[in-house]
Amino acid sequence: MSATRRKLPLDALQWFGLLGAPLAWMTQFLIGLSFQFAQCNAAGTTWSLPVHGWAIAALAAAAVIGVLGLGAAAVLYRTISSADEGEIPHAARLRFMSILGLTISSLFIWLILMAGLGATFTDRCVQS
Amino acid sequence: MSAVTRSTEASGGAEIRGVERNRLSQPNGWWGIVLLIATEATLLLAIVGTYYYLRFQATQWPPRGIAAPSVALPLVMMGVLLLTSVPMQLAAVATRAGRVGPTRALIVLAMLVQAGYLAVQIILLRNDLLDFSPAATAYGSIYFTMIVAHHAHVAIGLLLDVGILIRLIGGLTDYRAVGVRAIALYWHFVNLMAIIVVLTQLSPSL
Numbered sequence: 327m328s329a330t331r332r333k334l335p336l337d338a339l340q341w342f343g344l345l346g347a348p349l350a351w352m353t354q355f356l357i358g359l360s361f362q363f364a365q366c367n368a369a370g371t372t373w374s375l376p377v378h379g380w381a382i383a384a385l386a387a388a389a390v391i392g393v394l395g396l397g398a399a400a401v402l403y404r405t406i407s408s409a410d411e412g413e414i415p416h417a418a419r420l421r422f423m424s425i426l427g428l429t430i431s432s433l434f435i436w437l438i439l440m441a442g443l444g445a446t447f448t449d450r451c452v453q454s
Numbered sequence: 455m456s457a458v459t460r461s462t463e464a465s466g467g468a469e470i471r472g473v474e475r476n477r478l479s480q481p482n483g484w485w486g487i488v489l490l491i492a493t494e495a496t497l498l499l500a501i502v503g504t505y506y507y508l509r510f511q512a513t514q515w516p517p518r519g520i521a522a523p524s525v526a527l528p529l530v531m532m533g534v535l536l537l538t539s540v541p542m543q544l545a546a547v548a549t550r551a552g553r554v555g556p557t558r559a560l561i562v563l564a565m566l567v568q569a570g571y572l573a574v575q576i577i578l579l580r581n582d583l584l585d586f587s588p589a590a591t592a593y594g595s596i597y598f599t600m601i602v603a604h605h606a607h608v609a610i611g612l613l614l615d616v617g618i619l620i621r622l623i624g625g626l627t628d629y630r631a632v633g634v635r636a637i638a639l640y641w642h643f644v645n646l647m648a649i650i651v652v653l654t655q656l657s658p659s660l
Contacts, residue, residue, distance in 0.1 A: 360506065367510040 339402040340420055343427030346395025347434035354388035354438055357381075358445050366451035377450045385442025392435040399427030464628035467552030473628045474550070483629075487636035491643045494607065498647050501603055502654050505596045515658055516593045520586045522659040527578070532652040535571045535608075536645050538564040539638075546638040549631035557634060558622050564641070565615040572608045579605070597655065604651040607644050614640060 358381055365375045403424035406417050414420065458464045461481065464473040509515050516522060545560035579601060588598035614637045621630050653660070 363507065363510045368513050369510045369515065371513065 334401070334405060336402060336405065336414065336420055339398045339405075340423045340427070343395055343399030343402055344423055344430060346398065347392035347431040347438070350388040350391035350395070351434045351438050351441070354384040354442060357384040358441065362450070370451075378446055381442060381445035385438065385446065388438045388442065389435065392431060392438050396428065396431035396435060399424050399431055403428060461629040461632065462627055465552070465625055467550075470550065470552050470626075470628045470631055481632045483632040483636045484639070487639050491640065495643065495647070498600075498603060498607070498651070501596070501600045502650055505600055505654055508592045508596055509657075512592070516586075516597075517591050520591070520593060523656055525656050525659050527574075528652050528656060531571055531574055532648050534567060535648050538567050538571075539642050539645050542638040542641045546635040549626060549634045552626055552631075554622060554626035557626060558619060561615055561619055561622075561634070561637075565612060565619075568608060568612055568615070568641075572605060572612065575601075575605055575608070600651055601655060604647060607647065611637070611641055611644050 361375055361377045361380050364370055365373060365377050402420060406414060406421045406424060409417060458469045458472065461473055464470050541560040541564040545557045548556040548560065586594050588594045618633050618637055621633065
């Protein structure tokens with residue numbers, strides 16, 4: 327096994343590639359929902375919360391994590407594909423999970439972008 | 455390498471490490487506590503979400519006639535509870551070396567602090583009940599629901615502590631070591647939830 331490959335935390339890449347983007351989207355969604363609830367209900371009539379500012383910040387952070395998750399899945403897939411047979415333990419499972427990660431991360435990056443851009447460009451507290 | 459392969463029979467440090475080395479996945483006890491944590495986290499976070507949902511519907515929170523919660527003592531108590539994650543984690547580490555004495559001592563130390571925390575919290579809860587009712591306002595309902603749910607998790611953790619201490623009287627096996635690690639994980643979860651619950655409880659005063 328090459329020294330570079332041996333140093334890669336393959337299990338961590340597997341889980342981050344699989345769950346990074348979905349968790350980033352979930353956090354973005356909860357932040358957006360919380361600010362909307364806070365600003366657009368009775369309590370918010372006396373507040374002026376930076377709803378759009380937070381939507382942009384959450385979009386940026388979630389997009390970065392989503393892309394990193396996609397990258398982790400891609401690195402894992404490439405590592406497994408270029409390894410010799412028997413070189414990496416549980417290679418078949420890691421390969422399967424990396425393909426799942428590539429698919430899921432790609433979908434969730436789109437979700438993050440669509441939800442974030444929608445929240446940023448629509449007027450606050452107005453039903454669409 | 456040790457010849458003992460069964461979790462319930464591996465008793466010394468070398469035997470426990472041998473069984474752990476041969477595992478292909480996490481033990482059932484670990485998966486069990488992770489699933490329990492997942493369901494309990496859902497329950498507690500739903501209660502916290504409800505608190506904020508109700509809070510955003512009201513222009514006055516807490517309602518008139520109810521004082522905002524005092525900050526100092528609950529924050530100090532939360533800090534004390536958080537510290538118990540340290541002995542619980544050290545106990546989990548001690549089990550890997552097969553050291554039953556330090557494991558027991560660390561769990562007892564954590565348990566005493568956790569019991570003290572629960573006792574003080576029950577007194578604070580009683581004082582709150584004298585000030586306002588859980589039945590009169592939405593604030594009272596969600597406040598007491600959230601606090602009692604959190605205290606119930608602390609009480610369950612104490613029962614788990616007592617249960618594992620009783621099992622450890624018969625010595626340390628890998629099976630019981632998994633139990634200690636699972637209970638340590640449960641306490642890390644309870645302590646994390648304590649941060650969320652206490653900060654939510656104190657949010658009107660922060």
